Amino acid sequence: MSESAPPVAGGLKTRRDIERAVVRFAGDSGDGMQITGEQFTIESAVAGSDLATLPNFPAEIRAPVGTLFGVSSFQLQFGSQRVYTPGDRLDMLVAMNPAALKVHLSDLKPGGLLLVNTEAFEPGNLKKAGYPSDPLDEPALAERYRLHKVDMTGLTMRALADLPLSAKDKERCKNFFALGLVSWIYTRPLEPTLESIQKKFAKSQVIADANTRALKAGHAFGETAEIFTESYAIEPAEMAPGLYRAMTGNRALAWGLLAAAQRSNVPLVYGAYPITPASSILEELAMHKRFRIRTIQAEDEIAAVTAAIGASFGGAIGVTGSSGPGIALKGEGIGLAVTAELPLVIFDIQRGGPSTGLPTKTEQADLMQAMYGRNSESPVVVIAPATPGDCFYIAYEAVRIAAKYMVPVMVLSDGFLANGSEPWLIPDAATLPPIELHFRTEKEGFFPYLRDPATLARPWVRPGTPGLEHRIGGLEKQDVTGNISYEPENHDHMVRTRAEKVRRVAQEIPPTTINGPVAGEVLVVGWGSTYGSITAAVERAQADGKSVASIHLRHLNPLPPDLGHILREYRRVLVPEINSGQLVRVLRAEYLVDAVGFNRVRGLPLASDDIHDAISQLLGDH
Amino acid sequence: MSATEAGAAAAPTPKYTKKDFESDQDVRWCPGCGDYAILSAIQKSMPDLGIPKEDIVFVSGIGCSSRFPYYMNTYGFHTIHGRAPAIATGLKVARPDLKVFVVTGDGDGLSIGGNHMLHVLRRNVNVTILLFNNRIYGLTKGQYSPTSELGKVTKSTPLGSADRPVNPLAFALGCGATFVGRTVDRDVKHMEEMIKRASAHHGTAFLEILQNCNIYNHLTWNVVYDKESKAAHELRLEHGKPLLFGPVDDRHALVMEGAQPKVVRAKDVPESALWVHDETKVNAAKLLADLWTPDYPIPTGVLTAIEAPVYEDIVLEQEQRAISERGPGDIAKLLTSGDTWKID
Numbered sequence: 001m002s003e004s005a006p007p008v009a010g011g012l013k014t015r016r017d018i019e020r021a022v023v024r025f026a027g028d029s030g031d032g033m034q035i036t037g038e039q040f041t042i043e044s045a046v047a048g049s050d051l052a053t054l055p056n057f058p059a060e061i062r063a064p065v066g067t068l069f070g071v072s073s074f075q076l077q078f079g080s081q082r083v084y085t086p087g088d089r090l091d092m093l094v095a096m097n098p099a100a101l102k103v104h105l106s107d108l109k110p111g112g113l114l115l116v117n118t119e120a121f122e123p124g125n126l127k128k129a130g131y132p133s134d135p136l137d138e139p140a141l142a143e144r145y146r147l148h149k150v151d152m153t154g155l156t157m158r159a160l161a162d163l164p165l166s167a168k169d170k171e172r173c174k175n176f177f178a179l180g181l182v183s184w185i186y187t188r189p190l191e192p193t194l195e196s197i198q199k200k201f202a203k204s205q206v207i208a209d210a211n212t213r214a215l216k217a218g219h220a221f222g223e224t225a226e227i228f229t230e231s232y233a234i235e236p237a238e239m240a241p242g243l244y245r246a247m248t249g250n251r252a253l254a255w256g257l258l259a260a261a262q263r264s265n266v267p268l269v270y271g272a273y274p275i276t277p278a279s280s281i282l283e284e285l286a287m288h289k290r291f292r293i294r295t296i297q298a299e300d301e302i303a304a305v306t307a308a309i310g311a312s313f314g315g316a317i318g319v320t321g322s323s324g325p326g327i328a329l330k331g332e333g334i335g336l337a338v339t340a341e342l343p344l345v346i347f348d349i350q351r352g353g354p355s356t357g358l359p360t361k362t363e364q365a366d367l368m369q370a371m372y373g374r375n376s377e378s379p380v381v382v383i384a385p386a387t388p389g390d391c392f393y394i395a396y397e398a399v400r401i402a403a404k405y406m407v408p409v410m411v412l413s414d415g416f417l418a419n420g421s422e423p424w425l426i427p428d429a430a431t432l433p434p435i436e437l438h439f440r441t442e443k444e445g446f447f448p449y450l451r452d453p454a455t456l457a458r459p460w461v462r463p464g465t466p467g468l469e470h471r472i473g474g475l476e477k478q479d480v481t482g483n484i485s486y487e488p489e490n491h492d493h494m495v496r497t498r499a500e501k502v503r504r505v506a507q508e509i510p511p512t513t514i515n516g517p518v519a520g521e522v523l524v525v526g527w528g529s530t531y532g533s534i535t536a537a538v539e540r541a542q543a544d545g546k547s548v549a550s551i552h553l554r555h556l557n558p559l560p561p562d563l564g565h566i567l568r569e570y571r572r573v574l575v576p577e578i579n580s581g582q583l584v585r586v587l588r589a590e591y592l593v594d595a596v597g598f599n600r601v602r603g604l605p606l607a608s609d610d611i612h613d614a615i616s617q618l619l620g621d622h
Numbered sequence: 623m624s625a626t627e628a629g630a631a632a633a634p635t636p637k638y639t640k641k642d643f644e645s646d647q648d649v650r651w652c653p654g655c656g657d658y659a660i661l662s663a664i665q666k667s668m669p670d671l672g673i674p675k676e677d678i679v680f681v682s683g684i685g686c687s688s689r690f691p692y693y694m695n696t697y698g699f700h701t702i703h704g705r706a707p708a709i710a711t712g713l714k715v716a717r718p719d720l721k722v723f724v725v726t727g728d729g730d731g732l733s734i735g736g737n738h739m740l741h742v743l744r745r746n747v748n749v750t751i752l753l754f755n756n757r758i759y760g761l762t763k764g765q766y767s768p769t770s771e772l773g774k775v776t777k778s779t780p781l782g783s784a785d786r787p788v789n790p791l792a793f794a795l796g797c798g799a800t801f802v803g804r805t806v807d808r809d810v811k812h813m814e815e816m817i818k819r820a821s822a823h824h825g826t827a828f829l830e831i832l833q834n835c836n837i838y839n840h841l842t843w844n845v846v847y848d849k850e851s852k853a854a855h856e857l858r859l860e861h862g863k864p865l866l867f868g869p870v871d872d873r874h875a876l877v878m879e880g881a882q883p884k885v886v887r888a889k890d891v892p893e894s895a896l897w898v899h900d901e902t903k904v905n906a907a908k909l910l911a912d913l914w915t916p917d918y919p920i921p922t923g924v925l926t927a928i929e930a931p932v933y934e935d936i937v938l939e940q941e942q943r944a945i946s947e948r949g950p951g952d953i954a955k956l957l958t959s960g961d962t963w964k965i966d
Contacts, residue, residue, distance in 0.1 A: 046963050192961065236965075245962045259953040269716050289944040291951030294715050294937055298708065299741040306705040307712030310681070313699050316716035336702050426962065429954040463697035463713075463720055466676040471645070471692050473700025474684075483647065484692065 013223070014230045020079025021186060021232065022087030025178065026104045027096030027117075029063050029072040032175035037074025038421075039179055039196060043188035045246055045423045048236025049078035052532055054086035054605065055419045059276065059359045066120075066128040071103045078186075080235040084532035084539075086420070088607040092185070094178055096120060096152070098129035114145040115181070117174065119153035148227060152177050152218075159217035160210050169207070173214035180218025187233045190219060240425055247424035249388040249417035250277070253347055254284035256395025257319060258291045263396075264403065264435040267292040269311030270319045271304035276359040277415040278321045278349040301326040305333035305346070312342040313472075315439060315462035317399055321347035324366045325356065327410075331374045334408055338378040338498060340472050341449070341458045343402035343409075345395070346380075350414040352603045361603030362415035364528050365579035370410045371557050371586070377495050379502040381405070382557040384412040386531035389424035391417060394554065400435045401505055406457040412556070414578075416529045416605050443467040448482030456501040458482075506558040512566055516542055516549025522618050523570035524550040525595070527583055530576055530606050537611035548615055556583070559590065567593045572618045574598055576611050638669035645695040651686060656807035656834035660754060661693055663813040668696075671721070671821055678721045681710045683735055686761050686835075687727040687754040704735025707742035710749045711933070718934045721821070724751045728769040729759050732788055736768075743797035745933040746825040752817070753790055753830050754807075758839035776838075791911035791925060794828040795904065801827035802907060803924045806846050807834060812858075812922065819924055825932050845915055846922070855915050859923030864896035867919045874919070883909055885918060901927045 023040070027033045034055055044051050053076040063070030077087035092113035095101040097120035108114060121134055141147055156174040163170065176197075183190055193215060201208035222228050261268040270293060272282040286295045294316075298304035301322055308318030320330065327348045337344040350366045352358025366373075370382045381401055385394040391413060398409040440446065440459035448470045449458045461468045470482060478485035479494060515538060526534040531552050538550040551566060553559065567573055567587065573595035575584040581597035588595055598614040600606055636642075643665040651657045668675070678696040682688035684703035691698025697720075701709050706724045714722055724742075731739050731753050742749065758776070759765040765778040769790065773782035794802045801823040805816040813831065820827035832843040846852050857867040857876070865876040866888055873888035876897045883897070900906060907926035914920055 042961060048963075048965065196961075239965050241965050243958060243962050243964050245957075245960065255953070255956065258951060258956065262951055262953050267716055269712055271712060288951055288956075289941045290948055291953075292941060292945075293951075294941065296712065296715060298711075299737055302705060303708035303711070303738055303741065306701065306708040307715070309701075310699075310709035310712030310714075311716035313709070314713045314716035314720065318712065318716075332702050333705065340699075426957045429957060463679050463717065464677050466674070469676055469695055469697050471647075471694075471698035471700065473691070473698075474702055475700065 013228070015187065015233050016230055018232045018234055019081055020077060020083065021091045021234070022075065022077045022089065023092045023094070023182065023186070024073055024075040024090050024104060024107070025094045025182075026071060026073040026100035027094075027175070028065055028099065029058055029060070029070050030065060031072070031096045032172070033072045033074050033096070036175045036179045037076060039193045040182065040188065041076055041246060041421060042192045042196070043183055043190070044076065044078040044186075045244065046192050047188055047234070048239070049080065049234055050083040050237035050239060051076055051078040051423060052083050052086045053421045054416065057360055066097060066099055066125045068099045068103055068129060071100050073100070073104060078234065080237045082237070084536040085605065085608055088609045092182070094182060096175070096178065098125045098131055098135070101135060102129045102131065108145060110144055112145055113148070113185070114141075115148045115150060115178070117152040117178070118149045119151050150181070150221070152181075155217060155221060156214045159213050163206060163210050163213075165206060165210055170210060173210050176211045176214040177218035177221075180215040180220075181222045184219045184222030185228065185231050187231055190215060239423070243426045244423045245426055246421045247389045247392070248419060248421045249385065249391040249413055250280045250349070250419070251284055252388055252391035252424070253321075253395045253411070253413065254281050254288075256392040257285065257399065258288055258293065259392070259429060259432060260396045260399035260435055261291045261293055261317065263432060264317065264399065264437050266316055266437060267294055267311075268317040268319060269294045269296065269308060270321065271296045271298050271307035271311075272321050273298050273301045273304045273326060275301075275323050275326050277351055277418045278323050278326070278347060280418070281321045281347060281349075301329035302333055305330040305344075306336070308344055309333060309337050309340070309342060312337070312344055313340070313463070315460065317343065317345070317403065319345040319347070319399075321349065323349050323351045323359075324353050324369065327366065327369060328373065334380065335374045335376070335378045336474050337408045338374070338380060339474055339476070341406045343406055343460070345398045345402050346408060346410045347395075348410060348412050349418045350412060352601075358603045360415065362529065362605060363578050363601065363603060364412070364414060364530070365582065365601065366412060367527075367556065367579065367582040367586075370412055377499065379499050379557065380408040380410050381502055381505050382410045382412060383555055384528040384553070385417060386528065386552050386554060388417050388420050388422050390554075392427070396432060400433060401508060403435060403437050403460075404457065405455050405501055405505055406460060407501060407505070412528055414529050439465070440468065441465050447480045448472055449477060449480050451480075455504055456497060503558050506555075506561045509555045509558075509560045512551050512560045512562050514549050514551055514566065515539075517547060518549070519569035520547035520549060521570065522546070522548045522572045522574055522615055523567065524548065524574045524576065524611070524615065525553065525567075525583070525587065526550065526576055527553040527556055530578065533606040533608040533611055534576055536608035537615060540608070540612055541615050546615070546619060548619075553583070556586075559586075564591045567591055567595070572596070574614060574618055576606055576614065578606060635672050635674050638675065640665045640669065642675060643668045643695050645693050647692045649693050650689065652837050654836040655686070656756065656836070657686060657690070657754065659807045659810060660752075660813065660831055660833065661690065663810055664752075664817055665694070667814045667817040667821070670818055673721045677719065678723070679713065680723045680725055681706045681713065682725040683730040684761070685727040685730045685759075687725055687833075688730060690725040704730050704733070705738060706730070707735060707738040707749075707751070711742055711745065711747050714747050714749060714934045715937055718748070718938055722749045723821075724749050726751065726753050728753065728755045728757060728767045728790070732790060732793065733768045739793075740797045743794055743799045743826050743828065746798070746800050746930050747933045748825055748935070750821050750823070750827045751829065752820070753828065754833040755790060755830050756833045756835040756839055757842045758835050760835045760838055764838035789911060790830045792908065795908050795911055795926070799828045799926075800825040800930045801924070801927045802911070803828070804830045804832070804922045806832045806843065806922060808847055809922075816923070819927070823927060825930055846920055855920050857913070857919035857921045859899050859910070859921050859925060861899055861901045861924070864893070864898050866896070876919070883913065883918065901925070904928060
């Protein structure tokens with residue numbers, strides 16, 4: 001194969017139908033891999049594919065060029081059938097430099113498409129990637145994979161030769177050349193990207209023209225260069241009819257709050273301190289002031305949560321968001337909201353830990369922190385979204401429950417959901433359940449801790465209400481009156497009451513959906529972002545005739561009321577998690593069930609192949 | 623939206639007395655504590671604020687001073703250690719219509735909550751901060767505090783403390799405070815006057831109240847308690863008046879010598895050379911904040927009161943502008959905006 005293959009004039013190429021493909025764009029963090037992947041996602045969505053994405057980037061903002069730790073990648077799986085995950089193994093890898101090849105090659109399936117940018121394979125970059133010699137010269141590489149060596153930089157420069165731009169600016173368009181080429185290979189429409197280029201570079205027509213030309217040049221190269229003998233077509237997936245958009249988890253959380261603010265008709269105050277991977281929620285909310293969203297970039301995590309609590313005391317919806325390290329700092333504040341019995345929503349966008357850990361990588365290891373990570377007994381409601389789009393409903397639900405029960409609600413998302421996107425069926429906002437806020441104004445019979453018999457919620461009183469002046473605080477208080485009390489029996493009663501109030505939230509939980517037989521050999525129980533990996537693995541096992549079902553918990557505290565019964569209907573229970581076994585401990589403790597964990601803590605989503613293997617092992621038929 | 627937020631407050635504020643601001647809770651400070659006098663002065667000042675009592679909120683952190691809200695018949699929130707300024711910031715952003723007081727102490731406000739104090743002051747949130755400074759941790763039974771003098775012998779520093787104290791007024795000014803004042807728990811009239819001045823300020827008002835802990839740090843402020851000493855050392859600041867102090871028969875004055883304040887006999891300098899107090903001059907306030915015995919007098923009163931943009935005013939103004947320019951937010955419209963595609 002030659003990198004300067006002559007075009008085949010009007011050459012006829014075959015187009016093969018495939019069901020799904022997993023493609024990863026990888027390059028230096030300055031190579032624009034994230035935008036390339038995002039655009040390919042939009043193209044695929046517009047082509048009617050179902051899809052799931054996995055952006056993966058270094059924590060360093062501008063990591064040194066060409067290094068292994070500076071590699072940034074974007075992976076997506078798209079297909080004509082239901083797509084649950086970004087995929088385990090790659091059908092195609094685009095490697096823009098030697099470091100990207102080195103880091104990602106092992107994930108490429110044998111026989112997979114390997115597209116490399118030859119220009120970047122020069123001695124300096126090879127050395128930084130730790131290659132003693134050029135790996136592209138190894139015959140084994142071309143034997144094992146369908147290797148396409150293309151001088152994408154050179155071809156881009158030539159396509160832009162006559163544009164009045166610096167060589168550096170021209171060179172920066174090479175990612176769009178790659179996108180054009182991959183778009184041709186998978187028959188993706190270019191129009192969404194062409195439109196997006198015009199929007200993104202509206203301020204500089206010459207930059208817009210350069211990227212447009214690079215994109216088209218890449219596409220034309222695929223069509224005409226004789227090195228590519230076939231392209232692939234994917235039928236549109238069967239998806240529920242309606243209007244769709246691409247949705248990431250963090251945007252969905254923010255928009256869920258917007259919906260809740262509009263529906264509840266009170267201001268929403270979001271206190272946050274910048275932290276990866278939660279910052280984009282603050283940034284998104286700050287753009288939507290028209291919804292009466294008031295964002296406070298606080299001086300620290302503690303101020304962020306306490307400002308939210310102050311807002312709730314004032315009769316607004318107080319929300320704070322962070323990642324694990326920040327949640328640890330907020331612990332005392334959350335305890336205040338527990339005892340003051342004020343509504344509070346806390347987003348925890350989990351990342352790898354302990355301590356600073358892996359800021360840009362995903363993990364599910366904050367479940368115990370969410371449930372127990374405060375002094376004394378301070379129960380909160382814990383819920384978790386299953387997919388990026390589900391984050392919208394979870395945020396809305398968090399506000400609804402917090403306000404109805406006067407209780408803190410912790411939402412456990414993670415880095416994978418936060419940045420990952422999926423085609424999302426846009427809901428009819430009118431069908432969202434009402435958020436009923438009751439601010440007490442009636443003086444007669446008022447006490448600060450008088451409880452609603454159904455929810456045990458105490459009355460929410462907005463300061464400014466005449467005749468209802470009262471004091472609350474962090475000291476233990478007598479039930480009903482709210483007066484400070486050190487009385488032993490009262491404390492015992494209040495500890496139980498706060499716990500019971502959280503337990504009562506179980507009445508909000510719909511019956512658990514069982515994916516598969518209602519009784520059988522293996523039940524796989526998951527929560528949070530592992531939904532896709534688990535579902536794909538379970539459906540594969542079911543297709544093989546295995547007696548396997550799965551359930552996915554959106555409510556972790558309290559647990560669904562029907563869960564105990566469901567667990568007993570299967571011989572074995574498997575709990576896959578991106579931690580060393582947290583939900584599995586809760587289930588064992590709560591239901592005395594001999595559940596076993598499947599645990600990988602690699603900073604990455606679980607591979608559905610691995611879950612499938614774990615199911616097989618449990619069935620004893622590996 | 624409350625009536626006041628809607629600008630529809632029609633009913634005149636009732637005529638209150640001190641009693642209207644007393645809650646039904648037993649006050650639990652040690653007998654003889656300076657906090658009693660402060661509580662009384664605040665309750666007495668409230669009727670003169672002209673604010674409906676349901677619109678008043680007292681927010682506190684932890685410590686002896688922070689029990690304060692329980693004793694006020696207004697809205698109150700006794701929160702966690704050091705965080706009252708942050709709670710108050712969230713409250714004011716949600717409810718700019720409320721009158722919010724933060725009651726704190728030297729440990730709560732300048733040690734565990736020092737960071738929040740810095741940021742509430744620089745943001746200029748419209749709250750009144752009353753910092754009771756007794757130079758000791760009282761509630762935890764007598765450890766030294768961030769305002770305790772160097773070498774202070776306490777239970778936790780049997781050989782004397784090794785850390786230098788922070789000066790609350792200089793700290794506040796360094797944070798960009800727009801109102802800074804000092805008063806003394808044993809000077810009830812001045813205290814009431816200062817509380818009213820601080821309360822009327824638009825922006826963050828920082829009032830240090832020198833307070834006696836008769837159990838763990840008795841007479842720590844004796845220099846301004848003892849009648850003779852007070853007469854000799856207290857410099858009462860009054861806007862537009864020259865900086866004079868000391869007994870009537872031996873008045874002293876402050877003058878500037880280069881970049882350094884200097885104490886002189888009043889009769890030795892011409893009136894034109896006297897330093898006249900100007901609350902609008904922050905630089906002068908910074909010099910005053912550092913003055914203390916034995917070399918200088920102890921200033922009480924308002925060191926500075928200036929106007930500056932207020933945090934929640936800007937937040938609300940941005941919101942109102944966004945709504946008036948583009949209408950209130952509509953989630954249904956937002957959901958279908960941007961790149962969408964239809965599947966039939």
